Amino acid sequence: MSPRQPALALPAGRGAFLVAVALVMVSDVMLPLQDALTKRFVEAVPVAQLLLVRSFTVMALALAFGRGRLAGRIVRSPVKRTMILRALVMFAAWSCFYLALAEMPLAQAVTLYFVSPIFVAVASGPVLGEWPSARHWLAILVGFLGVVLASGLVRFELTTAVALALASSALWAAALLMLRSMASEESSLVQVTVANGVFVLAGAVQLPFTGWHLAPAELFGVALIGVVGGTGQFALYEAARRLPAHLIAVLEYGGLITGFALGYLMFGDVPTALVTFGAVLVVISGVQAVRLESRRADGGAQAPDALVSDALAPGELAALPGLPLTPFLPPSQQETSMSKETHDLVVNYIAKYRFPFPGQTTWPEGYVTTTNVPQAKASIPTPAGAHFPDIVITDRTGRVRELGEVEMAIGPQALPYLKAGSELTDNDTPTQVKHFFVYVPAGQEAVAQKLLEDNAISYAGVRGFTVNADGTVKIVPFVTKGDQYDHQITDPAAA
Structure with a gap:
């Protein structure tokens, strides 16, 4: 979006946010239920064998659903190594947890497991650039107090089982951070398949x-x-594409309530008054965290402890330890604290590294790439008046051939200039779609694609972007309908 255009509201921001919360809640039911059912076997069957059978089932169902297309995507994935490493971390986490589960009540094991939000909150800022606000920290700490009371950590007794449960918590936190870091780069189905494939191999090598x-x-x-x-894994992976890590971690406290209920129903573990009080604190922390993030999703007033200062001066972006570009920030915050400097930075990186790509030999001779930031240079007519597209590619005659728009928040208000921009470009692509590209913050890609397709706007690609810790920009293709050569990641920080 050109910074000269009015701010765009994210359509159904609150609804999309609540869907993401609901996905975490589904995982909060399914994953503890999985653990409770596993407890019936874990004392008599080796952990590796349980993970082998369970994971083979998940992998087989995923491959049956995705078929050859899924397998091909896994082979071509640029983040295969990261997914495999994360799967190994998860395998270690579940192994530790199930070994602990054999020696302690389900409620206590699950409670110890939920120390992980503290680890996630501490690391999500430096690792992901998703810095919890002071109010988020309060919700996290209230939830942790509930964990302490409910688990009996007040009279802390470090046994082997307790140590294993805490180790599983730390490993799970690491896995969640890794999941969030690459959530926009691969689909949930790909990640579920790879993770469970690794579990199958890790379990199979132990069979002898x-x-x-x-x-x-x-x-x-x-x-x-x-x-x-x-089912629980898929729901959690989908939520990770939509929510910051520290919020997912707090919402996972809800699994504690499920764990207590299942412990009572399936194993007769009766919670004490202290456990019940701790569980109430956990619920309060989750509700508070959802309320805070829901206000952002609904475009509410910006809290004084906002993630990024409104007074971000030019040149300061590269000094930030990481810039969270979550789709659930309200438009007011996206269009003030992030809009001008971030928008212009992203536009210039895309123009430099993708029009053309470094080393591209198919870039037509005579094509010129122009950006309309920071100065407006080339406009196009639209029903709403003149518009300055972010990136304009013209040939030697001055005819517009390709356009790129960087949208800080995608919405129906953008339709007039998106339509006009698409119609103005050529359709010299293998699939005859228009040479029109839309770039949005990671997590908004599906919203952008739906907006374009629901309004019959021809496009060559939708891409997600994030800002690296060093101030460079990472571009990850979401869908490419034009030349598949264009479907490549640009990440100068990794070069």
């Missing part, structure tokens, strides 16, 4: 040492557990 312990009836039961767990 553990032997086979599952009877046919038990095998079927563990496979059903895989269906439950796979």
Whole structure:
């Protein structure tokens, strides 16, 4: 979006946010249910074997659903190594947790597991650039107090089982941060498939040492557990594409309530008054965290402890430790604290590194790339008046061939100039779509694609962008309808 255009509201921001929250809640039910059902087997069957059968079920269902297209995407994925590393971290986390589960009540094991939001909150700022505000920290700490009371950590007794549960918590926090860092780069189905494929291999290599312990009836039961767990994994992965890590971590406290309920219903673990009070604090912390983020999604007033100062001066962006570009910031914040400097930075990086790509040999001779930031240079007519597209590519005759728009918040108000820009470009693409590209903050890609397609706007690609810690810009293609050569990641920080 040109900074000269009016601020755009994110359509159905609150609704999209609540859908993401609902996804975490689904995982808060499914994943503890998976653990509770696993507890029935874990004392008699090796952990690696349970993970092998459970994960094979999830992987098989994912491959049956995605078929050859999914397998091809996994092979071509630019983040295969990161996904495999994350899967190994998760395998270690679940192994530690299930070993602890064999020695302690479900409620206590689940509670210790939920120390992870503290780890996530501490690391999400330096690692992801998603800095929790003071109010978010208050919600996190209230939830942690509930964990302390509910788990009996007040009279802390470090046993082997407790140490394993805490280790699983730290490992899970690391896995969640890794998931959030690459959530926009691969679909949830790809990530679920790769993770469970690694679990299958990790469990299979241990079979010669553990032997086979599952009877046919038990095998079927563990496979059903895989269906439950796979649903929870997919819901959590989808939520990670939409919510900052520290909010996901707080919302995961809800799994504690599910764990207590299942412990009572399935194993007769009766919670004490202290446990109940701790659980109430956990609920309060989750509600408060959702309320804070919901206000942002709904375009509410900006809190005084906002993520980024409104007074960001030119040149200060590169000094920031990381710039969170969550789609649930209200338009007012997106268009003030981030708009001018971030918008212009992103536009100039895209123009430099993608029009043309470094080393591109197919870039037509005579094509000229022009940006309309910081000075307006080339306008196009629209029903709403003259508009200055962010990136304009012309040929030697001055005819517009390609256009790129950087939208800080995509919405229906953009339709007049998106339509006009698309119609003005050529359709010299393999699929005859217009040479028109839209760039949005990571997490808004699906919204942008739906807006374009619902309004019959022809486009060559939708891309998501984030700002690296060093001030460079990372571009990740979301959908490419034109030349597949264009479907490549640009990340100068990784070069």
